[in-house]
Amino acid sequence: MFARSFGGTTLGVDGLIIDVEVDAAAGLPAFDIVGLPDTAVRESKERVRRAIRNSGVQLRQENVTINLAPASIRKDSPGLDLPIAMGLLAAYGLIPAERLSTSLFMAELSLEGECRGVHGVLPMTIAARDQGLRAVFVAAENANEALLVEGIAVYVLHTLKEAVDFFLGERELSPAVPEEAEAMQQGQEDFADVQGQFQAKRALEIAAAGGHNVLMVGVPGSGKTMLARRMSSILPRLTREEALEVTKIYSIAGLLPPGGGLITERPFRSPHHTTSMVAMIGGGSVPRPGEVTLSHHGVLFLDELPEFSKRTLEVLRQPLEDRAVTIARIHATLTFPSNMILVCAMNPCPCGYYGDEAGGHVCDCTPTEIKRYTRKISGPLLDRIDIHIRVPRVRYEELSATRRAESSAAIRARVETARRRQRERLAPYHLFHNAQMNHAVIRETCPLKPDVQSLLELAFRKFDLSARSYDRIIKVARTIADLAGTDEIAPEHLAEAIKLRSDAELDLG
Structure with missing residues (x-):
């Protein structure tokens, strides 16, 4: 029998939904995982089989193949244990396969069938919501992380047996709710x-x-x-x-x-x-x-x-x-x-x-x-x-x-006030602060009056500055002007920026 469940892994700083396709059929007993799994995922077959058995469920000896799609991406998350187990139980007809189609499962399984937390739950939950899934099932230690994502129900599992009973309709599980946030601790360093x-x-x-x-x-x-x-x-x-x-x-x-x-x-x-x-x-x-x-x-x-x-x-x-x-x-x-x-x-x-x-x-x-x-x-x-x-x-x-x-x-x-000025000025360029400006943006947003331009030319020739240094001095001068609350870069702003650029030159030899 064929069944499908959904798990997740991470790709860079984003989550990626993994289709866990399980096929269980009569034949020589075997248990194969394909789809570019790494060592942790290949070893999951031993954890999954023993977790299922220690949860009170006996599986027949059949020929089982599990495919993790897309097959072109390496999977390295032990959090695929739970979706593999759920897909396997559905393929054996022990839970309704159709009830798995809207849920994402993320947890590592112990040999006793306990659910353990994994890394990357937040980006995987975001990916699940964006793909149209309606619920995620996670271990207790990952609940607060998953609850940061709005628009998707979060269910907490302590054991694999809880998941089995829930999908059989023998247990009620209520979606977790965010706990009241504690006041942010102020740092000691000031x-x-x-x-x-x-x-x-x-x-x-x-x-x-x-x-x-x-x-x-x-x-x-x-x-x-x-x-x-x-x-x-x-x-x-x-x-x-x-x-x-x-x-x-x-x-x-x-x-x-x-x-x-x-x-x-x-x-x-x-x-x-x-x-x-x-x-x-x-x-x-x-x-x-x-x-x-x-x-x-x-x-x-x-x-x-x-x-x-x-x-x-x-x-x-x-x-x-x-x-x-x-x-x-x-x-x-x-x-x-x-x-x-x-x-x-x-x-x-x-x-x-x-x-x-x-x-x-x-x-x-x-x-x-x-x-x-x-x-x-x-x-x-x-x-x-x-x-x-x-x-x-x-x-x-x-x-x-x-x-x-x-x-x-x-x-x-003062810093936040200066940043607000920068965000307003740089909003058309989708930038947030002065250091992000490139040469083209500098030319458009940081015009220099003749006296300021003359001072910059003098510094450029005296210190033998590069084109990159030229841009960075203007960006620092623009920030100094923002702290001063002015729209134009004045000579004193540029002079301070030049000094800040060259103050340690003698030490650097």
């Missing part, structure tokens, strides 16, 4: 804790307002890491659409906590400098998101930048330029989003104290060692970082001050 470093905080405010990348160069203990870790606290709050995108990514990566629902805070990722190229950019035989995608709509912080391998750093060029990562494999070419702000920190030399004579330290690095150290960061990568700033040692008077510095909430209010 710019009010950072004494001094007014220029660095100003630079990070500009970066947050316009979505610009930042490089901080300073001696050890100057507060670079402390500043970077507070960057997320001044970014605009996630919109519902952005929160769903971030939650989809973390669901696929398996980083949602058990029972977790919508992510409401912007991501902050700080990988160690031993991180591999694949971990940074994403990949694998079945591509999975890397750090640049896990930072989507948030911050990617690279501390001790020159300590990362050159290959790991150079793969950042495309995501910084295109705000997306395309990974090609034999069975699929996938694109992952990477619309993030890159914040980097580094010392000015191997010992860390070049230029810190005022702090009582003497750098013992040779000019050759300093040049070799700073040249670990390639010119093309530096060119994609909009703001280069020096972070000096904090003075005693600033550290001992009793008055708290400006809070993250106050800075965030």
Whole structure:
């Protein structure tokens, strides 16, 4: 007898509905799964058979073939256990096959028949709704995730026996309802804790307002890491659409906590400098998101930048330029989003104290060692970082001050106001902040008066800037003007943007 059920897997950051076609017929006993399953899915036949038997159902010895369509895409989700089991029971005539036609099943099965949670439930539930399915059946730990999707009923299963009894009409199951959301926990890190470093905080405010990348160069203990870790606290709050995108990514990566629902805070990722190229950019035989995608709509912080391998750093060029990562494999070419702000920190030399004579330290690095150290960061990568700033040692008077510095909430209010101006101006181009503008959009939305153009020409020739640097200086100047609440870029806005672009040039040699 033939039967069909529906399961799901993920493809990039999207869900994909899998047709589970089951044929059980008389013949030599066999159990084959075809349709490009990986090891976890091939092993499901053992889990499924024992889960069915331990649920009190005995199957006849027949020739069983299970096809997972479309056959051209590799399936790697243990969540196909449940749809395989339901399709198999329907093919044996133990549950009504027609009742499976409007439902999606997503759960791993234990040998006892218990339903376990899987990764990627949110994008698969979205795909089920978009394909016209009316219900999804998930394990208890995935319920909150599935309930984020409106327009589809969510049923919670604890065991395979519950599903069998429900489809036989022997048990009632009510659709799950969203629990009342808890108040969002406020982060502990606040710019009010950072004494001094007014220029660095100003630079990070500009970066947050316009979505610009930042490089901080300073001696050890100057507060670079402390500043970077507070960057997320001044970014605009996630919109519902952005929160769903971030939650989809973390669901696929398996980083949602058990029972977790919508992510409401912007991501902050700080990988160690031993991180591999694949971990940074994403990949694998079945591509999975890397750090640049896990930072989507948030911050990617690279501390001790020159300590990362050159290959790991150079793969950042495309995501910084295109705000997306395309990974090609034999069975699929996938694109992952990477619309993030890159914040980097580094010392000015191997010992860390070049230029810190005022702090009582003497750098013992040779000019050759300093040049070799700073040249670990390639010119093309530096060119994609909009703001280069020096972070000096904090003075005693600033550290001992009793008055708290400006809070993250106050800075965030200015950032959100500037972002609203940008969204209104860039709406015809479907852009959201200044850093997303290309050269054509800059020409249309950022006209420069003659005196501003003359200043930019002087800087272009003095610093021997590239065409990319030319555009990025204008974008930063436009953000400074937005923070000032003006429609035109004034000379002082451009001057500050130029300084922010060239402030650390001497340190970088």
